[in-house]
Amino acid sequence: MSNHALLNNVDHKDLKIIRKRNAKMGDQVMFCMTFPVEFRSVQHDYPIFFRKDSQTGEFMPIAMFGFEQKENLFLKDDKWDAGYIPLVMDRDPFLIGFQQDRETGEKKPVIHIDMDSPRVSNDEGEPVFLEHGGQTAYLEKISSMLQAIHAGQDHSKAFVQKLLQYELLEPFTLEIELNDGSQNQLVGFYTIHEEKVNALSAEALADLHKDGFLQSIYMVLASMSSIRDLIERKNQTLVNK
Amino acid sequence: MNQLVKHIVILGGGSAGWLTAGVLAAEHMPSDTNGIKITLVESPDIKTVGVGEGTWPSMRTTLQKMGVSETDFIRCCDAAFKQGSKFAAWHTADVEDAYYHPFSLPTEFTQHNLAMAWQQYRERVRFDHAVSFQSHICDRNLAPKQIATPEYAYVANYGYHLDAAKFAAFLTQHCTEKLGVKHIQANVLDVKSHTNGDIASLVTDAAGEISGELFIDCSGSRARLLGEHLGIENISLQHYLFNNTALAVHVPYHSEDENFASHTLSTAQRAGWIWDIALPSRRGCGYVFSDEHTSLDDAEQTIRNYVAQSSSLDFAKHVDLKQIKFNPGHKRKFWQNNCVAVGMAAGFIEPLEASALVLVELSAQMISEQLPQNRQVMDIVAERFNDKFSARWQQIIDFLKVHYVLSKRDDSAYWLDNRDESTIPQSLQDNLNLWRYQAPWHFDAIHTESLFSSASYQYVLYGMGFETVSRTHKTQTQTKLMQQAERLFAETIQKSNQVISQLPSNRQLNLKVQQYGFQKI
Numbered sequence: 001m002s003n004h005a006l007l008n009n010v011d012h013k014d015l016k017i018i019r020k021r022n023a024k025m026g027d028q029v030m031f032c033m034t035f036p037v038e039f040r041s042v043q044h045d046y047p048i049f050f051r052k053d054s055q056t057g058e059f060m061p062i063a064m065f066g067f068e069q070k071e072n073l074f075l076k077d078d079k080w081d082a083g084y085i086p087l088v089m090d091r092d093p094f095l096i097g098f099q100q101d102r103e104t105g106e107k108k109p110v111i112h113i114d115m116d117s118p119r120v121s122n123d124e125g126e127p128v129f130l131e132h133g134g135q136t137a138y139l140e141k142i143s144s145m146l147q148a149i150h151a152g153q154d155h156s157k158a159f160v161q162k163l164l165q166y167e168l169l170e171p172f173t174l175e176i177e178l179n180d181g182s183q184n185q186l187v188g189f190y191t192i193h194e195e196k197v198n199a200l201s202a203e204a205l206a207d208l209h210k211d212g213f214l215q216s217i218y219m220v221l222a223s224m225s226s227i228r229d230l231i232e233r234k235n236q237t238l239v240n241k
Numbered sequence: 242m243n244q245l246v247k248h249i250v251i252l253g254g255g256s257a258g259w260l261t262a263g264v265l266a267a268e269h270m271p272s273d274t275n276g277i278k279i280t281l282v283e284s285p286d287i288k289t290v291g292v293g294e295g296t297w298p299s300m301r302t303t304l305q306k307m308g309v310s311e312t313d314f315i316r317c318c319d320a321a322f323k324q325g326s327k328f329a330a331w332h333t334a335d336v337e338d339a340y341y342h343p344f345s346l347p348t349e350f351t352q353h354n355l356a357m358a359w360q361q362y363r364e365r366v367r368f369d370h371a372v373s374f375q376s377h378i379c380d381r382n383l384a385p386k387q388i389a390t391p392e393y394a395y396v397a398n399y400g401y402h403l404d405a406a407k408f409a410a411f412l413t414q415h416c417t418e419k420l421g422v423k424h425i426q427a428n429v430l431d432v433k434s435h436t437n438g439d440i441a442s443l444v445t446d447a448a449g450e451i452s453g454e455l456f457i458d459c460s461g462s463r464a465r466l467l468g469e470h471l472g473i474e475n476i477s478l479q480h481y482l483f484n485n486t487a488l489a490v491h492v493p494y495h496s497e498d499e500n501f502a503s504h505t506l507s508t509a510q511r512a513g514w515i516w517d518i519a520l521p522s523r524r525g526c527g528y529v530f531s532d533e534h535t536s537l538d539d540a541e542q543t544i545r546n547y548v549a550q551s552s553s554l555d556f557a558k559h560v561d562l563k564q565i566k567f568n569p570g571h572k573r574k575f576w577q578n579n580c581v582a583v584g585m586a587a588g589f590i591e592p593l594e595a596s597a598l599v600l601v602e603l604s605a606q607m608i609s610e611q612l613p614q615n616r617q618v619m620d621i622v623a624e625r626f627n628d629k630f631s632a633r634w635q636q637i638i639d640f641l642k643v644h645y646v647l648s649k650r651d652d653s654a655y656w657l658d659n660r661d662e663s664t665i666p667q668s669l670q671d672n673l674n675l676w677r678y679q680a681p682w683h684f685d686a687i688h689t690e691s692l693f694s695s696a697s698y699q700y701v702l703y704g705m706g707f708e709t710v711s712r713t714h715k716t717q718t719q720t721k722l723m724q725q726a727e728r729l730f731a732e733t734i735q736k737s738n739q740v741i742s743q744l745p746s747n748r749q750l751n752l753k754v755q756q757y758g759f760q761k762i
Contacts, residue, residue, distance in 0.1 A: 056757045057388035164761075171762055190762070 006097060007111040009133040016125035017093065017138070018118070021080040025092075025118055028070050031062040032088045035152030036159050036216040041084040043223035045074075047230060050160070050169055050190040059160045059169065059190065061220070064230065067176065067184055073233040087152070091145045093117030109150050111143060159213050166204055168192050168217070174227070179235045192220050244616045246454040247277060250443065252429065252466060253459030254283030256405050257584025257601045259412035261457055262422045263307040264605035269612065272421030277612075280423040281416070282443060282451060289409055289461070294518045294525055295323055295505050295595035296400040298344050301393045303602045309415055311392035312758035317411040319404040319520045321751060322385050322503050324375055324397055326594070330509040332705045333649050340369050340704025341379055341504065342594075344398040346696045347372035348733045356680035356699045357719065358726035360709055368703035371730050377737035379504045384750035387743065392759035396740055400595075402505070402518045425451065432470045439579045439616070440466060454616065456580045457608070462567065464586040471577050475588075477570040481638050481664055482645075483531035483655065484513050484591040487565040488544050492524040492552055503747040507593065508547070511535065511653040515547050516592060521751045524551075527565075529591050534655040537564075571634045576623035579616065581608060588634060593641045596692070600633065603692075633692050639669040640693040640701075646673070647705040676702065680709045 005011070021027045031051070034042050039061075042048060046063040053060055063086045065072040074081050080089075097112035113120070126138050135143075163169050170193045174186035197217055200208070208214040249265060251258050262281050270276035304314055314320060325343035332338045347355050355372050362371065369376040375397045378385065385399040416422040427445035435441045442452035458466035467473050479485060494501070501519035508515045513530030528544040535543075541562060549557035571588025575581060583604040590596065607626060613619040645659035646669070658664065672685070681695035681702070702709075711719065745753070 052389040052760065054387070054389050056753070057390075057760055058757060059760065169762060 003115040004095070004097065004112045005115050006099070007094070007113045007128070009129045012113070013129050013133065014122050015113075015128045016121045016123065017128060018121050018125035020078040021075055022078050023070075023075070027075055027080070027089065028072050029089075030066045030069055030071055031064045032086050034061050034063040034086050034088070035149065035156045036061070036212070036219075037148055037152045037155065038084075038087055039216050039219035039223075042086055043219045043226065045082040045084055045226060045229070046086070046223065047226045048220045048223040049172070050163075050192075051188065052190075058157075059164070061156060061160070067174075067186060067230070067234060073230060073237070087145050087149050091142060091149065093119045094142050094146060096146050096150050109146070111146060155211075158211065159216055162208060162211075162213050163192065163217075166196070166200065166208070168196050176227075176231055176234075178231070178238060180238050191224075192217055194221055197221070244454055246613055246615060246619075248453040249277060249279045249455045249457065250451055250453035251279065251281045251457040251459055252443065253461060253584070253586070254281060254409065254413065254424075255289035255459065255461060255584065256409050256412070256598065257461075257586070258283065258457075258459035259409055259416055260303070260598070260601050261459060261583050261605040261608070262416045263309075263412055263420060264303065264602070265609050265612075266416055266420035266422050267307045268609045270421070271423070276421070278423070279421075280425060280451060280453070282425045282427060282429065282445065282448070284428045285426045285447075286428060287461075289406065294405055294520070295326075295402055295592065295598075297595060297599040297602075298398050298400045299599055299602055300400050303606075305393050307415065308419060310758075310761075312754060314411065315401075315751070315754050316758075318401075318407045319522050320408075321402045321501070321519060321521055322399045322747060323402045323505060324379055324385050324399050324503050326505040326507055327379065327502075328507050328509070328644065328701075328704065331507075331514075331644060331648055331650075334509065334652065340367065340700070341373065341376040342697060342700040342704070343369065343373050343375035343379065343504075344400065345373060345375040346694075347699065348374070348729050348736075350696055353722055353725060353729060354680055354682045354718075355722075355726065355729055356682075356703060356709070357711065358722050358729075359703065360680075360711065361723075362726075362730070363703075363708075366730070369700060370733075372733055373700075374733050374736040374740065377734075377741060378744060379502070381741060382500050382502050382747050383741065383744040384503060384747045385744070386750070387745065388750060388753040388757060388759070390759070391762050396744060399503075402520055404520060404522075429465060432466065434470075437578070438471075440470070454579060455613075455619075458580055458582040458586045459584050461585045462589060464572065464582060466580050467572060467575070467577060467582040467586060471580055473572050473574050473577055473582075475568065475570045476573050477568060478590060478638060479569050481642055481666060482569050482590060483534065483658070484529045485567055485569055486532045486537075486540070487527045487529040487567075487591075488540055488562045489525065489527035489565060490544060490548060490560055490562050492526055492548055492560075494523065498748060498752075500746045500748040505595065509648070509650070510543050512540070512543075512655045513591075514593070515544065519747075521748075531655060534653065534658070574627050575604075575630050576626045578623075579619060581623070581626065583608075587630070590637060590641065593644060594637075594693070596637050596641075599692075600630075600637075603633070604630065635666070635668065636692040639666055639672070640697065642666065642669055643673075643698070643701055644705075647702065647707055649706070672698075676707070676709055678710060678712075 042063045049062055050059045051062050065074055093114040095112050097110050098107045099110045100107055127136055128139050169190045172189050172191040176184050251262050258281055262279055266279050271279045325341055327341050329339040359368055359371055378397055385397040386395045417424045425448045427447035429443050429445055431444040433441045440456045442450045444450050456466055506517040512535035515528045518525045528540055530540050545557050567589050569590050575587050584601050611622045613622045646665055648656055650656040681698040685695045
């Protein structure tokens with residue numbers, strides 16, 4: 001079980017976060033969840049697909065980093081070799097928790113930290129609090145990332161609902177041929193059916209546009225060009241072998 | 242005589258009537274201006290009999306074609322996944338006497354007849370466990386799929402257990418709201434005929450006269466149109482299959498999250514057998530027996546004892562039992578003039594292999610596909626329909642009877658009488674003679690779309706200790722098969738282990754369907 005704690009400047013005054021990017025830090029993942037709010041940045045480096053949450057069967061958008069389990073083609077010399085790191089990866093080891101206000105009973109989002117994370121340290125890495133307990137710029141950035149994720153979740157669900165309503169998602173098998181001649185197949189992913197988008201009625205387009213979903217759809221379609229970059233990265237690893 | 246078929250009138254609002262209406266409406270589009278009109282007439286005063294709480298996998302296709310969402314269906318009909326049947330105490334009635342007839346085919350069944358290879362391993366491993374990964378899933382009461390599996394798709398083939406009354410109500414809504422079926426609630430007072438004997442119209446109390454070109458009799462065992470009006474008599478099957486009475490009961494769970502089986506459990510008794518069908522909200526159990534082989538008092542004691550194994554003694558002692566009497570049999574003809582019977586109006590037999598609803602589906606499909614455009618060609622379709630369904634009833638008799646014939650039980654006259662040669666159809670005797678020397682396989686299906694495949698026969702035969710001897714001379718196929726056998730048995734186990742680690746319990750999946758539902762893709 002994860003050991004989650006409410007972040008505070010007393011218990012965690014000396015807390016530092018190791019920001020290296022490597023397998024030991026848990027970065028060696030094939031994909032992570034992403035949100036329409038960050039599609040514009042994500043699509044530049046990563047293909048955006050959809051996958052079902054195995055616990056609920058619900059679709060969620062994901063950013064892809066590799067072609068097999070535990071493959072992240074962006075990890076290089078303890079760094080993440082891309083201009084933008086998706087929110088879910090970047091916020092690690094912090095997460096959103098909820099605290100009930102004693103007086104109003106309202107649930108408010110607060111920052112939690114996974115104390116079992118290999119990133120947690122006392123002597124190495126980025127400080128979380130300033131000497132006298134103030135927030136570092138790093139923590140302020142984390143805070144805004146978590147807020148974006150929090151707001152992004154409901155928005156993302158609404159986005160998926162609309163895609164399903166207009167039957168725009170389709171199962172998809174990614175077939176890639178690598179430079180060593182090997183054929184690779186990837187199943188279990190879904191994508192947006194471009195022809196169906198093009199065939200949408202004016203009313204449907206207006207409906208999708210109203211909440212900004214139309215733009216998100218085109219971001220997903222545009223992200224397909226990142227597949228080629230990803231294949232290129234994969235081919236590079238073959239050369240280095 | 243050249244009258245076009247433009248209006249179909251269905252009499253009866255049970256699962257048979259509404260399933261038939263749904264299958265026909267999904268194909269012939271009553272809502273379209275040129276579509277065929279479909280009217281279902283249901284008596285507000287006659288209660289439906291909840292037959293067949295178990296379906297075959299074919300129900301998935303039937304519902305899908307009707308445009309039903311599987312999630313809605315499961316939520317509204319108290320439905321659960323059924324992966325086959327487990328037969329306990331049918332062979333020897335020893336403690337260990339049990340086998341499955343699962344819905345999935347034996348491993349690589351299309352290429353290899355593993356039953357022949359298994360004969361040499363029969364002392365070491367049960368047939369179902371050796372050739373069917375699904376038997377291992379059923380042993381653990383796991384679901385046949387995950388929440389992320391699209392609707393109607395599966396990891397292991399499945400049908401359903403359902404609440405028949407809720408199912409009829411669900412189909413009523415779907416057929417009237419989505420498929421354009423007209424629903425009339427009225428009692429039939431009289432039936433009017435044309436000079437050639439065809440039904441011209443139904444005279445009703447609340448909706449006047451309803452005329453049509455084709456009438457489908459789904460009025461239940463009364464068979465108001467085909468039997469009462471057209472005089473088609475019953476053929477009794479009681480001399481083959483003795484059971485004619487049932488005592489049914491609902492058994493509650495101990496708690497809301499108690500897991501439940503994903504197969505029908507059928508446990509043989511001294512004068513019949515007890516069904517045990519697990520729905521998400523309750524279990525439905527019932528003792529179906531031959532009233533010539535036991536007294537009603539003994540039968541009541543038998544079902545109460547069974548219930549007591551899984552509930553409090555007090556509950557088992559006092560719970561209400563519902564008695565159902567039936568005459569096992571079917572109509573001599575199912576289609577006469579412009580009237581065809583579907584469901585209990587066509588026939589009824591004990592629910593041993595859940596054949597009731599599948600016969601409704603198959604009847605509705607054939608009527609829909611072969612729907613005569615006009616009266617002139619209707620007799621040709623009628624004759625084919627009659628041939629096909631007479632053959633299907635024969636297939637049902639043979640397959641149900643084989644469960645009794647192979648039993649070694651001798652603890653009552655019931656079991657001995659069941660093995661009396663005069664009660665066994667000749668077709669079944671011939672097959673059993675042949676199968677002593679070769680295991681059933683693809684060529685054994687004389688009719689295409691045979692109701693019970695050779696795989697089904699294998700599960701029952703070898704679940705009940707039937708022995709098939711190999712040919713005395715070596716054959717190519719047998720030599721190759723023996724080389725592959727160990728690998729294929731290992732494959733069964735490997736596949737079981739793989740899916741067992743991934744599948745949720747039957748209860749867990751049902752809760753997830755209630756909460757999230759399945760995706761369409």
